[in-house]
Amino acid sequence: MIPNRNISTPLYHQIRDFLRGELQNGSFKPGEKIPSEAELSARYRVSRITVKQAIQSLVQEGLLYRMQGKGTFVARPKVAHSLNRITSFSQQMRDRGMEPSTKVLEVEIVAARGRVREALAIAEGTLVTKVRRLRLADGEIMGVQTAYVPVDICPDLADFLKDNVSLYELLRTRYGLAPARAVENYTAIILDSYDARLLEVPEGSPALFAERMAYLADNRTLEYVVSILRADRYTLSVELQGQPSVAQVRTAGQEGPPRTGTEME
Numbered sequence: 001m002i003p004n005r006n007i008s009t010p011l012y013h014q015i016r017d018f019l020r021g022e023l024q025n026g027s028f029k030p031g032e033k034i035p036s037e038a039e040l041s042a043r044y045r046v047s048r049i050t051v052k053q054a055i056q057s058l059v060q061e062g063l064l065y066r067m068q069g070k071g072t073f074v075a076r077p078k079v080a081h082s083l084n085r086i087t088s089f090s091q092q093m094r095d096r097g098m099e100p101s102t103k104v105l106e107v108e109i110v111a112a113r114g115r116v117r118e119a120l121a122i123a124e125g126t127l128v129t130k131v132r133r134l135r136l137a138d139g140e141i142m143g144v145q146t147a148y149v150p151v152d153i154c155p156d157l158a159d160f161l162k163d164n165v166s167l168y169e170l171l172r173t174r175y176g177l178a179p180a181r182a183v184e185n186y187t188a189i190i191l192d193s194y195d196a197r198l199l200e201v202p203e204g205s206p207a208l209f210a211e212r213m214a215y216l217a218d219n220r221t222l223e224y225v226v227s228i229l230r231a232d233r234y235t236l237s238v239e240l241q242g243q244p245s246v247a248q249v250r251t252a253g254q255e256g257p258p259r260t261g262t263e264m265e
């Protein structure tokens with residue numbers, strides 16, 4: 001396919017879209033090396049600079065990655081993180097056929113201050129268990145998470161936080177607790193040198209910064225979690241519901257007035 005020079009869409013955008021289509025239809029497999037810039041330049045009859053721009057755009061999307069001196073390769077598909085239900089990292093990975101694992105970086109009891117106190121809606125200085133962990137899937141680092149859980153809700157929690165232990169599973173089996181609802185906020189960030197080393201990606205790589213507040217049925221805050229997730233391995237997925245059509249609204253109105261509580265019983 002040859003780009004159209006008679007339209008306003010930049011040539012590198014068109015090349016990018018051609019290549020993205022090939023990646024999505026399976027023409028290239030994860031880990032496979034794509035043709036060189038010179039080969040693609042000849043195929044699409046454009047300059048190598050144009051090809052380079054197109055490839056760089058796909059690298060930034062996380063569809064491709066470069067290896068110095070070796071070329072450009074197809075990235076593995078991103079993990080789709082659903083925002084429709086509360087689930088643990090371990091369960092998310094298993095649902096996608098991946099083997100989760102966890103490496104604990106630190107566990108300590110600290111006094112809640114600042115944002116931690118605010119997110120947990122507790123008094124300044126209240127003791128919380130802090131656990132910082134690397135989250136992996138199939139042995140690859142996906143992100144780093146720091147969780148805070150009030151000590152009065154889960155005493156002695158620090159004693160049980162080990163490598164490859166699911167926090168949610170521990171809360172359920174040992175304390176009989178499970179979040180009834182949660183609020184998550186996401187922000188796009190650029191990794192500094194410290195977090196980039198932890199996640200084993202280049203400094204300046206894009207990432208997702210997430211905050212989660214999980215609540216018990218009585219509205220007490222069970223946990224506050226800060227996550228830094230690799231943008232080349234994560235994508236966010238949300239299921240949206242449409243507005244009812246006029247016909248649906250009219251039909252609903254013709255069903256009569258709502259039944260009383262006695263009738264519904």
